Each structure stands twice: as structure tokens, then as C-alpha cells.
Amino acid sequence: MNQFDPYSGRRPTALLGASLAALLSLPLHAADVDGKRIANADAEPGNWMSHGRDYGEQRYSPLKKITDDNVDELGLAWSYKLDIDRGVEATPIVVDGVMYTTGPFSIVYALDARTGKEIWKYDPKSDRSRAGEACCDAINRGVAVWKGKVYVGVLDGRLEAIDAKTGERVWSVDTRYDRERSYSITGAPRVVNGKVVIGNGGAEFGVRGYVTAYDAETGDQAWRFFTVPGDPDKPAEGKGMEIAKKTWHGRAFVEQGGGGTAWDSFAYDPDLNLLYIGVGNGSLWDPIWRSEGKGDNLFLSSIVAVNADTGEYVWHYQTTPGDAWDYTATQHMILADLEIKGEQRKVLMQAPKNGFFYVIDRATGELLSAENIVPINWAKGVDLKTGRPIVDDEAAAYWKGEKKAKLVQPGFWGAHDWHPMSYSPDTGLVYIPAHIMSAWYEHVPDAPARNKFKSMYQLGLKTGMMPEDPEGLGKYADTWSGKLIAWDPVKQQQAWEVPYVTIFNGGTLSTAGNLVFEGSADGRVIAYAADTGKKLWEQPAASGVMAAPITYSVDGEQYVTFMAGWGGAFSTFAGALSLRAGVQPYAQVLTYKLGGTAELQEPAPREDAPTPPPLTADAATVEAGAKLYDGYCSQCHGIHAVSGGVLPDLRMLSPETHKQFLGILHGARIPDGMPSFGEAFDQEQMEQIHQYLIKRAHDRIEHGPDDLPQPTQKTASN
Structure with missing residues (x-):
């Protein structure tokens, strides 16, 4: 991969990962x-x-x-x-x-x-x-x-x-x-x-x-x-x-x-x-x-x-x-x-x-x-x-x-x-x-x-x-x-x-x-x-x-x-x-x-969800968190915190991530593409969102992993 800073103006000097034979082709x-x-x-x-x-x-x-x-x-x-x-x-x-x-x-x-x-x-x-x-x-x-x-x-x-x-x-x-x-x-x-x-x-x-x-x-x-x-x-x-x-x-x-x-x-x-x-x-x-x-x-x-x-x-x-x-x-x-x-x-x-x-x-x-x-x-x-x-x-x-x-x-x-x-x-x-x-x-x-x-x-x-x-x-x-x-x-x-x-x-x-x-x-x-x-x-x-x-x-x-x-x-x-x-x-x-005979690569199976922490907030706090989440977070992580699996499902956070939650909202994972929301929320609002996600994690355990019944008959088989 070419290593360079796009804002410094420096051009890449090496073609890492590219073989001489490939270049000659x-x-x-x-x-x-x-x-x-x-x-x-x-x-x-x-x-x-x-x-x-x-x-x-x-x-x-x-x-x-x-x-x-x-x-x-x-x-x-x-x-x-x-x-x-x-x-x-x-x-x-x-x-x-x-x-x-x-x-x-x-x-x-x-x-x-x-x-x-x-x-x-x-x-x-x-x-x-x-x-x-x-x-x-x-x-x-x-x-x-x-x-x-x-x-x-x-x-x-x-x-x-x-x-x-x-x-x-x-x-x-x-x-x-x-x-x-x-x-x-x-x-x-x-x-x-x-x-x-x-x-x-x-x-x-x-x-x-x-x-x-x-x-x-x-x-x-x-x-x-x-x-x-x-x-x-x-x-x-x-x-x-x-x-x-x-x-x-x-x-x-x-x-x-x-x-x-x-x-x-x-x-x-x-x-x-x-x-x-x-x-x-x-x-x-x-x-x-x-x-x-x-x-x-x-x-x-x-x-x-x-x-x-x-x-x-x-x-x-x-x-x-x-x-x-x-x-x-x-x-x-x-x-x-x-x-x-x-x-x-x-x-x-x-x-x-x-x-x-x-x-x-x-x-x-x-x-x-x-x-x-x-x-x-x-x-x-x-x-x-x-x-x-x-x-x-x-x-x-x-x-x-x-x-x-x-x-x-x-x-x-x-x-x-x-x-x-x-x-x-x-x-x-x-x-x-x-x-x-x-x-x-x-x-x-x-x-x-x-x-x-x-x-x-x-x-x-x-x-x-x-x-x-x-x-x-x-x-x-x-x-x-x-x-x-x-x-x-x-x-x-x-x-x-x-x-x-x-x-x-x-x-x-x-x-x-x-x-x-x-x-x-x-x-x-x-x-x-x-x-x-x-x-x-x-x-x-x-x-x-x-x-x-x-x-x-x-x-x-x-x-x-x-x-x-x-x-x-x-x-x-x-x-x-x-x-x-x-x-x-x-x-x-x-x-x-x-006549192609190559083998299809498959993704690894998903890991099981960890047990969420206890829900400690009252209903009003959870409701406030739900409004903030669906207003600002749902575009990436799914409406009502149900992810399609592309970005992290926030109902399935690890114990370590729960501990780091406020820091992540303040920008700790910017290199992974998670922006900082430090300007959008105060500490109380961040905790409201956190409590809503904990509540939704418990909902997931109660209702099952998919949160969505499958159709009775798939029409896609044609």
C-alpha cells in the first residue's frame, strides 16, 4: 500500500505489495x-x-x-x-x-x-x-x-x-x-x-x-x-x-x-x-x-x-x-x-x-x-x-x-x-x-x-x-x-x-x-x-x-x-x-x-453477543436516549439500534467498550471511521444514549438475535 500523507503534498516513493513481475505484466x-x-x-x-x-x-x-x-x-x-x-x-x-x-x-x-x-x-x-x-x-x-x-x-x-x-x-x-x-x-x-x-x-x-x-x-x-x-x-x-x-x-x-x-x-x-x-x-x-x-x-x-x-x-x-x-x-x-x-x-x-x-x-x-x-x-x-x-x-x-x-x-x-x-x-x-x-x-x-x-x-x-x-x-x-x-x-x-x-x-x-x-x-x-x-x-x-x-x-x-x-x-x-x-x-x-474451478472465500462466522451490563436508568432517561440515538446514530448503526451487520451493532458491545463508551463518542475511534460527537452531545446526553443501548441489548436477549421474523416463503429463489 502506498504510504503518504495526502495533506503534506509528498508523493509516495514505494509500491509496497506490488511485485516486479506484476508491474511488468x-x-x-x-x-x-x-x-x-x-x-x-x-x-x-x-x-x-x-x-x-x-x-x-x-x-x-x-x-x-x-x-x-x-x-x-x-x-x-x-x-x-x-x-x-x-x-x-x-x-x-x-x-x-x-x-x-x-x-x-x-x-x-x-x-x-x-x-x-x-x-x-x-x-x-x-x-x-x-x-x-x-x-x-x-x-x-x-x-x-x-x-x-x-x-x-x-x-x-x-x-x-x-x-x-x-x-x-x-x-x-x-x-x-x-x-x-x-x-x-x-x-x-x-x-x-x-x-x-x-x-x-x-x-x-x-x-x-x-x-x-x-x-x-x-x-x-x-x-x-x-x-x-x-x-x-x-x-x-x-x-x-x-x-x-x-x-x-x-x-x-x-x-x-x-x-x-x-x-x-x-x-x-x-x-x-x-x-x-x-x-x-x-x-x-x-x-x-x-x-x-x-x-x-x-x-x-x-x-x-x-x-x-x-x-x-x-x-x-x-x-x-x-x-x-x-x-x-x-x-x-x-x-x-x-x-x-x-x-x-x-x-x-x-x-x-x-x-x-x-x-x-x-x-x-x-x-x-x-x-x-x-x-x-x-x-x-x-x-x-x-x-x-x-x-x-x-x-x-x-x-x-x-x-x-x-x-x-x-x-x-x-x-x-x-x-x-x-x-x-x-x-x-x-x-x-x-x-x-x-x-x-x-x-x-x-x-x-x-x-x-x-x-x-x-x-x-x-x-x-x-x-x-x-x-x-x-x-x-x-x-x-x-x-x-x-x-x-x-x-x-x-x-x-x-x-x-x-x-x-x-x-x-x-x-x-x-x-x-x-x-x-x-x-x-x-x-x-x-x-x-x-x-x-x-x-x-x-x-x-x-x-x-x-x-x-x-x-x-x-x-x-x-x-x-x-x-x-x-x-x-x-x-x-x-x-x-x-x-x-x-x-x-x-x-x-x-470451466472455472477456483474456490469461493467465505467470511468467518459471527461471534456471539456478550452479556450486557444491568440497566440502571429510569424510563425517562431511556426515552431521551432513544430520541437522540434515532436522530443522530441510526444513519450508521440502524434505526432503533438494530444494525444490518456492516457497522457495529451497538446492542452487542463488549464490557470493555461499555467502559470506553463516552471516550468513543469524544473521538477515540476516529481512525476507524467513527467521528467525534463531542460537539453534538453533553455528558448527560451521551449517558442517555448509552442507557438506551443497554436497554436495547436486553430487548435483543428477550426477543432473539435477529429482531425480525423471516418471511414465510422466500420469493427470491425464482
Whole structure:
């Protein structure tokens, strides 16, 4: 591992862990990728040179040595164990026999794509004292490559370029617009016309969203496009902000940041020279506290097209005007040419969180069609004349009208989250990892102050109101499930589906072999017939699989790679519900080929929970601790202290940890990614949280280890 201080400016001088033989196995010009190669990706089907394989992000491979006739002969070719067992969401890049991928805390790995042998490893040393300021676990969705460099966004907000041959850092920039705010990076960069494009996360923590392009060679900033307006008393930054500022009201959003972070998806059309940006939710979620309950609040939950050279606004389409439910449009976008009503159209397709599947003219932003892919209750449809959803009054009643708690479908993780979908030009179908879920939304009487810590109070409303008792949890969990949906974008209807036991199943890959590959939350890697959905192959993955697989070839051998490792938002926040998946975090790269015979590595069994200390507090103290815990701690350690197993289950603390509890809250475990809460709580509040956790530990003994009844029948076996 490269040892260096990222804040000292020193470059690494040694490639510890990289053998001379591994280095010599690299091609002479490692990662020698440019726009011409990516645009002509079909001419090199053995490589996977960009996040979605090509600029259109179709995630379709022309390779067909592995087909629906022989996929049942797939076996594990090799595996590589990642350093940290947390959530794994990366899409690997493969160029000329070398795989570049990432693990938790943005660690980058270069591997021999034939054997899995490590060539080099680069640790950017993400500032773990700021881990509590990042949403949804210490995940990273991968790298970009361009002309001999590998680019990675670091969780703490840096963008770094690495020499693809040696694994040494070339340059590093801090992408944060305001260093006093909780910006992070979890998404994968893209490189377009010699510029590295990256967005940021942090909408729940009071930041203002933007996308930045940096010179790929030097790291100098080329342009920046803000996705929501800043101070209305100051000049707008370009045409886009002139349009957007008219749709916001009051001044609360200035302090709150406004949100609108572009934390995941991009696509690019080289012919139109348009870069497409998926924009996220608002800060705060509740429109009353964000914008006086008025306005569309552009460009929240929008697709925005900008000039790739200058970052200048061209057009936008807003999927959820005035978003009040965390219905981000950061989900994967696919570019394709489709025949619609007898006319060939250049389209952009997206299935954002709000439950609709959109087909949009990618040159003009005109909405061509939109239909819901799962049952929803927040809208009755989309008006094709105006392009606006027909919002159901009941779903909006939590923040206007009655101001009562409302159960809304889909909930905040949407009908489709970040997990990439894929498109097959052979079948004409899009393969979507879908969610069936709902969530409660309730207005709070006062807007919360901005806080740098990960806090449910930052939303400006109450949500995720799950019961503590196992029976109630089981009934709640029964309303959540997952699906793989094959969707016809022209007919706007489902062709087939495969049900899963829970949400957060992996992204998809489609191939010319009439195959769709997907990993499941319950620890399997699977292949289906792309035309019918028939399951053709399945093997265990030793952990939940959320990332999208890829396929590539070296020396005439086709491989399929899955990044396995349970974690992310679902397993950290909704820990009790994620236990339905029945897996634990175990991060590794799994690569398969026809006739592969390697042995799967398995995680060690979990240790039994220690006996908790006696509960000494009264009911009022425990209740106060419960409110503090669910407000500030549940985002990482699970609602009601039921962990999904990725981060420590605080009902299972050792006797030594109980003794160290106050010190840990004061920052004793910052190197492990546990931030200090010394500024957030006083000593009395810390002890209230401690007593609540002791009470929940005794509840666990009384109710059993899982705190959640399993469903009577697993639907995931297909």
C-alpha cells in the first residue's frame, strides 16, 4: 500500500505489495484510453473502458462466447479480497488486460484481469474523522481512466489522478466549494473531451450542489455548473442559475444549502457534445422549510444537459417538481436510438426514484413518454402535454393541508436507486433493479438548524418510522421487496420480472449472448435469459451483491466480474429490514469464466453477543436516549439500534467498550471511521444514549438475535 500523507503534498516513493513481475505484466502504455476509443467501444468488445462501457452507458456487451446455451458451465476463475468489509458499489474498468476498481474508503486496486493478481494498490487516506458527514457508508462507485491516468473521487471530497503504470499519485484537488460544509464523493468520475467530470454528495447535510470539470492532465478547474441557486441577492452563475433562481422562494435555502447534489450518474453524447447530469434531492426535504412550500426548485430531481466543453446550460427536464420525498434523478441514464411512432429518435432513458420510466429526446429535452414501473401512490400519472406529474393530494398532505404523517410509495430509496440498469439492443429491453417500498413522511413544527453530523433531523421532517418490536418490524418488512424488471421502453410496459426477498439487489449487465447478469442482496450471482427471464445459472457470492457486473475478454477468454460486499444505505440505516437478506459484509472481486474451478472465500462466522451490563436508568432517561440515538446514530448503526451487520451493532458491545463508551463518542475511534460527537452531545446526553443501548441489548436477549421474523416463503429463489 502506498504510504503518504495526502495533506503534506509528498508523493509516495514505494509500491509496497506490488511485485516486479506484476508491474511488468502491465502493457507499455497502461490505461491508454481517449474519447475515440470510448466512442468506438464496440470495436474493442474485450475492454470495459468507461463506467457504463460506452458513453451512452448502455452496459451492454457484444461479447458472446458465454451464451444462454453454455452459461451453466460458468465457474469461479479467481477472486481478490478487498481490504475493508464495508459496502462495495464499484463498476470495474478493464483496459488491455488490467482491471482498475475501488473498495470502501476509495482505495484503488489494479489487478491482472486474467488472474486477479495485484499489480498495485493506492490508498488515498480519506479523512475518516469526516466519515460521519457522508451519506450511506464509506462506499465508492469506481474510477475513470484516460491517457495513462486513473481518476478516483475520494470520500472526503478530493479528486485524485494516479499513474496507471506505477500507482503513484500525479495530482490531487479539493473539490469542495465550501470547506465548512459536509461535501463528500461516492460517485465515479467520467472523462469527456480531456476533462474529468465529478459531482458531490451531501444534500442531507446542508450543501449546495454542483458539477465540476477538471483538466485531465493538470487537475486545473475547467468549469463548474451549479445545480441550485445561491444567495438571491448575488448575481446568478450563468443561464442555468438565472432560470433556477426564479423557482425558489425565501432565503432559508441559502443557509440550508439547497441540496441538488449530482452524486452519481452522467452520460455523454459525442455527436451533440452534451453532458447529461442527474440531479438529486433538496435540502431540506420538506418544501415548507426549504422554499416556503412554493416553487419547482430547479434543478432538484432533474436531468440537465450542458455543453461538455464549457458547462453552459442547454436544457433540463424535471422529473419531480418541488421534490418533497427524496425522489432524486441521480439514477442511471441510458442513451439509445429507438423507433417511436415510426420515427427514429435519439433518446435518453431513466428510471429515477419516483417510480416512472422516462423516455426523453436527448437533443431537446422533450418528454416522449412516461409510465410507472411499480405501484405508486404519490402521483396519478404524468401529463405528457406539460411533462409534469399529476401529484396526489394525499401524498403531499404531510407538508401542506392536513400536515399529518402519510405513508407514501415509493419511499426515500425509490422504485429504483443508484444500482445501474442495462439495455439490450437485441431484445429492446431495459433491465431495472427495482424496489417495492413505502415510507412515512411527517412534517415537524420547526426547521432544524444545519448540522455537520449525519442526522435524521437534517431532513426537516420525520420519516422511517419503524416499530421496535419484532412482530411489528416483520409486518413492516413484508411491504418491502425487490424485483428485476425487464421493461420495454417503446411500449412502456413490463416484459417480465423476477422477484427478490428484499430491496438493494445489484445492478445489471446485458450481453449479446442473450444474457442478463445480476447479483442479489441475499448473496447470489445469477444469469437470466434476456428475452424470457428464465434463470440459467446461479452461484453463491459469500455476501450481498449491490454493484453492477461487467464482462470482458483477454486472450480469447470471456470473463464476468461481480464486485461483492454488503453495505450501503439500506444495511446501515434500515438495519433490521436488511437482515432479511441473511448476509454479512465480505468485500471481494469475483470473476467467472467457462470451466472455472477456483474456490469461493467465505467470511468467518459471527461471534456471539456478550452479556450486557444491568440497566440502571429510569424510563425517562431511556426515552431521551432513544430520541437522540434515532436522530443522530441510526444513519450508521440502524434505526432503533438494530444494525444490518456492516457497522457495529451497538446492542452487542463488549464490557470493555461499555467502559470506553463516552471516550468513543469524544473521538477515540476516529481512525476507524467513527467521528467525534463531542460537539453534538453533553455528558448527560451521551449517558442517555448509552442507557438506551443497554436497554436495547436486553430487548435483543428477550426477543432473539435477529429482531425480525423471516418471511414465510422466500420469493427470491425464482
